Amino acid sequence: MKFNKTCLALAMTAVFLTTGCSSTDEQDAGLADASQGTDASTSGLSDGSMSGSQFGSGSGMSSGSHLGPEFSDPNNPLSKQTIYFELDSSQVKQEYVPVVAAHASYLASHPNQHVILAGHADERGSSEYNIALGEQRAKSVERMMKSQGVTAAQLEIVSYGEEKPAVSGSGESAWQQNRRVEVGYQ
C-alpha cells in the first residue's frame, strides 16, 4: 500500500514533467480547450461593456388633480376609484356595480374626459397569466362603462398583472386588495 503510493506520486511527477514540455498532442487539446475558455472570456468582455439603460418615466400625468369636489366626497361613489375582485374572477361584484355606474355616468356627461382602467392580479400563479387575468378584469369594467354610453375613445386599458401590488406581502388580506381595477382619470 505504502509502496504503491510512492510509486503513484513518482509516476505522476514523471507524467507531469513530460507532458508539461513536450506532448504537443495534449498541448493541442489544451489549446482547443483554452479557446473555449477564451470564448467565454469574450462573452465576458461583452458583458463588461454591457450598457444598462434607464427608461424615462412615462407621461407622468397626475391622476385626477383637475377633478371636481364630488371625487373627494366619501359619500359619493365617485370617490371610490378601485374595484376589487374575487380570486381568479373578472366579474364585477354587486357592491361595485354602483361605483362603476357612477364613473360611467360622469364620463358619459364629460365626453372629453379620458380614463385608464388598470387591471391587477394578486401574486399567486404565473406572472404572464396574471397579466391576462388583469386585462380581463379591466375589460369587464370597460364593457359595463360602454354599455352606459362611455365611448371607446374615452377608455384605455392596461394590465399590470401581479407587477404593481397595492399592498406588498402575502396572505388573503393583501391578495384581496391587489385583485383590482383602478380607474385613473387623465
Place this chain on the structure above:
Amino acid sequence: MILVTRILLAGLLASLLSVAQAAGLTIEITKGSQTAVPIAIVPFAQQGTVGNVKISDVVSSDLGGSGFFKTLAEEDMLTKPSEPERVNFKDWQVLGQDYMVIGQVVGNGGSFNIQFHLFNVHNGQLLMGYRLTAGANELRRAAHHISDLIYEKLTGRKGAFNTRIAYVTSSSRGGAKQYMLQVADADGFNPRTIAESPEPLMAPAWSPDGSKIAYVSFHTKRSEIYVQTLATGQRESVSSYHGINGAPAFSPDGSRLAITLSKDGSPDIYVLNLANKGLTRLTNSLAIDTEPSWSPDGSSIVFTSDQGGKPQLYLIPVSGGKATRLTFQGDYNARGRFSADGRSLAMVTGNGGSYKIAVMDMASRTVNVLTDGNLDESPSFAPNGSMVLFAANKGGRSVLSAVSTDGAMQQKLAFESGEVREPAWAP
C-alpha cells in the same frame, strides 16, 4: 501502474471586465441530497500575488450547490495537501470521501497560474490534472471552469457553472418603485443592470446565442416588447400593439419571437418575424392563451390556456393546426419551459391555492413535483438540464431558488434587499 493523465494548459485571456461583487448576496442550500457524492476540495495553496477570489471556495460552492456532491468542510480536513506527492489517501478514506481535489494558485502580477488535480480517494487514481492561466478579473470564471471540468468528469454531463442568468429586481426608493433587469453569473455574482425603469419590467428571455434579451417594459404605461443587445445596450421596440404585448420567447434559430398579444380580443399566441416584423397568429380562442415556449427542435410551441376552464398546458405545431392538451392533473398548470434536450418540461403547478414547480417527462407524460413552496413561479432550466431556477416567496419576499431536476437538492439565492423575480437561465 498505468496513469492516464492530461495536463492541459488553458489560457484565459485577460479582460478589462471589472468585477462587481454581488453586494449582500447569499447562497444557501436549503435542502441537501441524501445520495450526494462526498468530495473534498482542499483549499488551494497560494503563492505570490493573492487574488480577490479563493478558487477552491468557488469550486466547493459550485459542486456543493449542484446537488450531485457533498463537499467536506475545511475544518474537518486532517491535512491540506496541495501537491500530489503529499496526499495520503488513507486520511481521506477515513473521512468517507470518494473524491478529492487539490491545487495551487501562483500569482504573478496581474495573472494567475492555477493547477489542480482530481483523485479517486479509494484507489488513489489521478482522474484529471489541469493547469490554467487567468487574469485577476477572471478568477471566478476560471474557478467555474474548473467546476465544469470536475463535474463533467465525474457525472458524464456538461457543467453549467460558467453560465449566466437574467432576472428582474424591484425595490422601493423613497416610496417610489424602481425595477431593474439584471444579468449575473449563474451563482448570482457580478450582477449588471441592463435596463431600469420606474414602471414594471418583466419576462426576460434569452436569444439562443446568449447575445440578446427580449423583455416587456411598461415605461410608457403600456406594455411593449423590447429586444436588447447585451454588448451594446442597444434596444429595439418590436411589439407595441394595443392591449397586451407579453411573454416573449425566442425561436431556437433566433429569427422569431413567440409572443402574447390581445390586440384582436382575448390574449392569443402570435409568432413575430424579427427581420420584417411580420406576424402570424397561432391560436384563436376566446380564452386566455399565453406564455409560449418553443420546443428545442422548433416544431411546436407549448403555451398556457384556460380554454378548458382552468389554466392548463397545450402544445401546438408552429405550422398551425390543433392544440393538444398536455396536463390533466391539478387545477393549475402554467408557464411551460422545455429543457434543452426537449425531454422535460418545467411548469408551475397549482393545487388548492399552493403553487409549486413540477417537471413533466415528455415521453411518459408523468409529472414530478420538485418543490414544496406555496408561491413558486417562473421555472427555467439550466442549459445542461441538471437544475431548474425559479422564483420563490420566502417570508413575504421574492427570492431566486434552484432545485435539482430530481428534486433532491434545493438552494436559495437571496439578495440583501428588494424583490427578485422572473429568472431566466441563459442558454
